[in-house]
Amino acid sequence: MTMQKLLSKARKAIQDFDMIQKNDKIAVGLSGGKDSLTLLHILKNYQRFSPQKFELIAITLNPGGVDNSPLYKLCKDLDIEFHEVQTDIKEIVFDIRKEKNPCSLCANLRRGALNDTAKKLGCTKVALGHHKDDAIETFIMSLFYEGRVNCFSPKTYLDKQGITVIRPMVYIEEYMTKKATKEFNYPVIVNPCPANGSTKRQDVKELLAQLNSTMPGVKKNIFGALNNSEKLFIWDKDKIK
Numbered sequence: 505m506t507m508q509k510l511l512s513k514a515r516k517a518i519q520d521f522d523m524i525q526k527n528d529k530i531a532v533g534l535s536g537g538k539d540s541l542t543l544l545h546i547l548k549n550y551q552r553f554s555p556q557k558f559e560l561i562a563i564t565l566n567p568g569g570v571d572n573s574p575l576y577k578l579c580k581d582l583d584i585e586f587h588e589v590q591t592d593i594k595e596i597v598f599d600i601r602k603e604k605n606p607c608s609l610c611a612n613l614r615r616g617a618l619n620d621t622a623k624k625l626g627c628t629k630v631a632l633g634h635h636k637d638d639a640i641e642t643f644i645m646s647l648f649y650e651g652r653v654n655c656f657s658p659k660t661y662l663d664k665q666g667i668t669v670i671r672p673m674v675y676i677e678e679y680m681t682k683k684a685t686k687e688f689n690y691p692v693i694v695n696p697c698p699a700n701g702s703t704k705r706q707d708v709k710e711l712l713a714q715l716n717s718t719m720p721g722v723k724k725n726i727f728g729a730l731n732n733s734e735k736l737f738i739w740d741k742d743k744i745k
């Protein structure tokens with residue numbers, strides 16, 4: 505039942521944003537966290553009935569010193585080609601650059617290494633495990649911390665690398681990835697990051713949960729606004745003049 509629900513939401517997002525084309529080779533960025541493990545499982549199932557035939561592989565970037573052997577086993581069981589790339593991201597972020605706000609540098613380094621590896625392996629697409637709650641949180645973080653109306657896109661073509669990033673789980677709520685993780689017993693790799701859980705994203709997540717309990721529907725409305733570009737009423741001086 506959980507897989508059927510996940511598949512129906514993923515299929516809708518894939519179709520709404522035209523994410524997959526015939527003969528695509530898609531690399532799932534597999535962190536070993538619940539979200540990308542769920543994504544890998546969804547795409548493996550989706551492959552069976554997708555109208556566009558595509559190849560699927562998984563890439564894991566090791567930030568340094570993580571035992572990812574459970575991911576090798578999982579991919580073997582699912583019959584998915586698996587690539588682990590050793591990196592020195594942890595050393596660069598924490599020992600060399602000694603970043604006070606490590607998350608954005610770490611995310612940039614991971615994104616670059618993942619896209620480069622996918623390109624080298626002949627992939628046309630990279631799939632990331634961002635879900636609906638990530639989108640709502642990112643939208644609010646941009647507004648609150650940067651004063652911008654902005655969010656990541658469900659599909660982005662990167663012309664430098666010639667690769668397209670897709671996020672097939674943008675209609676899937678986080679609670680569903682937690683449920684899938686329990687139900688299918690995914691081999692979750694504990695995130696070794698010292699900043700894990702104490703980030704701005706965590707603050708916004710908690711704030712939204714509080715708001716949503718006192719004002720039910722808040723998260724639904726934020727997500728609705730994100731999907732309604734025609735109703736973006738902002739003060740445009742040139743148009744108002």
Ligand SMILES: Nc1ncnc2c1ncn2[C@@H]1O[C@H](COP(=O)(O)OP(=O)(O)OP(=O)(O)O)[C@@H](O)[C@H]1O
Pocket residue numbers: 532533534535536537538539540541563564565566567614618631632633634638
């Ligand atoms: N070390 C990594 N190797 C490969 N892909 C990664 C790695 N870290 C992150 N990604 C990809 O980028 C996405 C977003 O990264 P982020 O750190 O926000 O993860 P997350 O929201 O905690 O998700 P997850 O539960 O999959 O770790 C992940 O879902 C995954 O697809």
